Amino acid sequence: MKKVLSVLLVLVMLALASAALADTSYTATVDSQIGGVDAVTATVTLADDGSIVSVTVDECKDTPGICDAAVKTIPEQMVALNSINVDTVAGATMTSEAILNAVKTALEDGGVDITALSEKKEIVVEKAADEQLSADVVVIGAGGAGLAAAISAEQNGAKSVIVVEKMPKVGGNTILAGGALNAVDDRSETAVKQNDSVYWHYYQTLNGGDWQGDPELVMTLVSNAWDGVQWLKDMGMEFNEDAIFTVTGGLWERAHKPVMPAGTGFFDTYTKYIDAHSDVITLMLNTTAEEITTDESGRVNGIVCTGETGNTVTIVANSGVVVATGGFAKNVEMRQVFDTIWGNLDETVKSTNHEGATGDGVKMMQKLGADFVQMGNIQLLPLGDPQTGSLSGNIEHNVETRVFINKEGERYCDEGGRRDDMTNALFAQTDNFMWIVMDSDTYPTGDELNNFGETANQLVEAGRAVKADTLEELAEKMDVPADKLIAVITEYNRHCEGGDLEGQPDEFGRTLFATPIDDGPFYAAGRVPTVHHTMGGVHITTSAQVVSETGEIIPGLYAAGEVTGGIHGANRLGGNALTDTVVFGRIAGASAAAAK
Numbered sequence: 001m002k003k004v005l006s007v008l009l010v011l012v013m014l015a016l017a018s019a020a021l022a023d024t025s026y027t028a029t030v031d032s033q034i035g036g037v038d039a040v041t042a043t044v045t046l047a048d049d050g051s052i053v054s055v056t057v058d059e060c061k062d063t064p065g066i067c068d069a070a071v072k073t074i075p076e077q078m079v080a081l082n083s084i085n086v087d088t089v090a091g092a093t094m095t096s097e098a099i100l101n102a103v104k105t106a107l108e109d110g111g112v113d114i115t116a117l118s119e120k121k122e123i124v125v126e127k128a129a130d131e132q133l134s135a136d137v138v139v140i141g142a143g144g145a146g147l148a149a150a151i152s153a154e155q156n157g158a159k160s161v162i163v164v165e166k167m168p169k170v171g172g173n174t175i176l177a178g179g180a181l182n183a184v185d186d187r188s189e190t191a192v193k194q195n196d197s198v199y200w201h202y203y204q205t206l207n208g209g210d211w212q213g214d215p216e217l218v219m220t221l222v223s224n225a226w227d228g229v230q231w232l233k234d235m236g237m238e239f240n241e242d243a244i245f246t247v248t249g250g251l252w253e254r255a256h257k258p259v260m261p262a263g264t265g266f267f268d269t270y271t272k273y274i275d276a277h278s279d280v281i282t283l284m285l286n287t288t289a290e291e292i293t294t295d296e297s298g299r300v301n302g303i304v305c306t307g308e309t310g311n312t313v314t315i316v317a318n319s320g321v322v323v324a325t326g327g328f329a330k331n332v333e334m335r336q337v338f339d340t341i342w343g344n345l346d347e348t349v350k351s352t353n354h355e356g357a358t359g360d361g362v363k364m365m366q367k368l369g370a371d372f373v374q375m376g377n378i379q380l381l382p383l384g385d386p387q388t389g390s391l392s393g394n395i396e397h398n399v400e401t402r403v404f405i406n407k408e409g410e411r412y413c414d415e416g417g418r419r420d421d422m423t424n425a426l427f428a429q430t431d432n433f434m435w436i437v438m439d440s441d442t443y444p445t446g447d448e449l450n451n452f453g454e455t456a457n458q459l460v461e462a463g464r465a466v467k468a469d470t471l472e473e474l475a476e477k478m479d480v481p482a483d484k485l486i487a488v489i490t491e492y493n494r495h496c497e498g499g500d501l502e503g504q505p506d507e508f509g510r511t512l513f514a515t516p517i518d519d520g521p522f523y524a525a526g527r528v529p530t531v532h533h534t535m536g537g538v539h540i541t542t543s544a545q546v547v548s549e550t551g552e553i554i555p556g557l558y559a560a561g562e563v564t565g566g567i568h569g570a571n572r573l574g575g576n577a578l579t580d581t582v583v584f585g586r587i588a589g590a591s592a593a594a595a596k
């Protein structure tokens with residue numbers, strides 16, 4: 001009997017072993033538009049009948065926090081649908097495409113016939129029952145302003161907060177931003193050293209926006225900015241303490257740089273806080289607010305959403321609703337309707353924005369009779385990726401260390417100027433194209449990160465930047481006349497070194513000259529104009545209450561961030577948008593918690 005059992009056991013083990021052996025794994029490494037060469041490695045395992053057993057993303061060099069949703073969702077969908085032809089994940093399209101490519105390449109390289117596995121399949125989701133929820137404060141949008149508002153509501157006494165986010169991930173445009181925020185501590189040595197003050201920040205914000213900004217809102221922004229930085233630090237967010245710098249179009253050295261790349265540091269901080277306070281704050285992803293509701297007195301009392309499965313989710317707001325839906329730079333129709341600055345912002349002009357920036361908050365609040373200000377003020381940047389319009393791939397660290405060079409090999413504007421001036425100047429260049437040029441001061445070896453978590457060498461390998469030991473070689477790679485480039489850089493360096501400049505100001509009016517571009521390796525990366533920030537929006541008070549067309553406060557309705565207008569005027573200072581999300585997000589959350 002014992003012998004029979006042993007034989008059986010051996011047979012079972014052999015059967016199991018052969019079943020395991022029948023599974024075959026295939027691995028490939030591919031480039032990604034974000035992470036560059038060899039950025040994504042994926043392994044797909046097939047059973048002997050050819051069905052997908054598992055898919056893993058073994059490595060992904062794309063920006064963490066931005067690519068996470070694709071790394072999680074694409075493998076899950078491939079296994080669930082037994083297909084390698086699944087939908088990309090909204091908000092993480094480029095990473096999705098790289099993963100899809102890695103899996104396909106792995107199978108093809110392994111000689112697998114992928115015809116059957118390539119059949120397009122979509123997940124059929126069964127519609128869940130409609131839901132009725134309630135919370136003291138309801139926030140629409142889990143970008144920078146929305147999550148700041150949710151946390152602030154909790155900190156100011158709300159017993160329950162629900163945040164709805166239509167995308168499968170938090171972050172909005174904020175997570176894609178360069179990450180730096182302007183703030184001045186009047187009492188600090190740094191402010192004295194930089195000749196800066198809260199008042200100078202106030203003046204520059206108003207002046208830089210052609211005095212269209214509301215002075216009270218601007219004063220609220222600048223005078224609460226430093227406290228906002230402290231608030232972030234208190235929650236554990238880390239900043240590069242010694243690196244106060246000028247963001248492009250920021251006009252002054254007052255930007256604080258988070259340690260984590262792009263805007264990921266904000267969301268790392270916010271989501272940790274929310275996880276630790278999950279008894280109060282609930283985050284609902286894939287949930288789209290469609291309508292803001294009011295009671296018979298006209299007070300806002302909740303929202304109606306489409307839930308993850310297409311079901312209706314109705315949420316009652318006991319104290320208030322905060323609209324933090326961001327801007328509309330991805331809504332070409334709205335861009336064309338509202339723009340009063342550029343003349344044509346059709347689809348040929350790309351955008352830095354994430355797909356969810358479609359102006360939903362504007363549409364919902366229009367129905368409530370809210371007042372909108374300066375909707376025509378749309379900000380473009382001269383810093384878009386030539387293929388996608390994105391900010392990623394931008395090699396500059398700050399204004400101080402780089403120049404802009406056109407296809408003729410010439411400088412053409414004040415690279416320390418206003419964003420609108422620099423973008424207008426770029427539109428006047430051949431093919432609306434320029435190179436950002438810098439040297440080893442920024443990237444001593446090329447393995448250092450840019451503001452988006454990419455190394456210069458990765459960008460070079462991915463063909464998104466060029467690198468050379470000499471300016472002659474750089475000019476060749478940029479396809480510009482070497483003599484021209486060398487002459488232009490020599491003149492620029494003369495200004496940096498404070499050479500013989502008596503009576504010879506920079507021909508484009510640049511005054512910010514710091515480090516000469518004279519030490520290889522040299523770097524250059526191409527950039528084009530791109531739609532970045534919709535500066536107009538809903539009219540708010542300094543308490544973030546929404547104002548109606550007739551000038552009254554709409555009770556129970558608050559707004560913060562890019563969906564609001566009247567702060568940045570005709571031109572936003574670089575580094576002020578993240579400050580806006582922190583300052584007005586906090587105010588909106590506190591006002592909503594207090595049902596102000």
Ligand code: ADP
Nearest residue numbers: 141143144145166172173174289326356561562
């Ligand atoms: P801000 O900088 O003002 O915070 P962001 O772009 O960072 O703006 O964030 C706005 C967020 O709002 C995005 O994550 C976006 O997907 C989300 N959002 C936009 N419209 C809706 C909607 N109708 N329902 C839920 N979330 C929305």
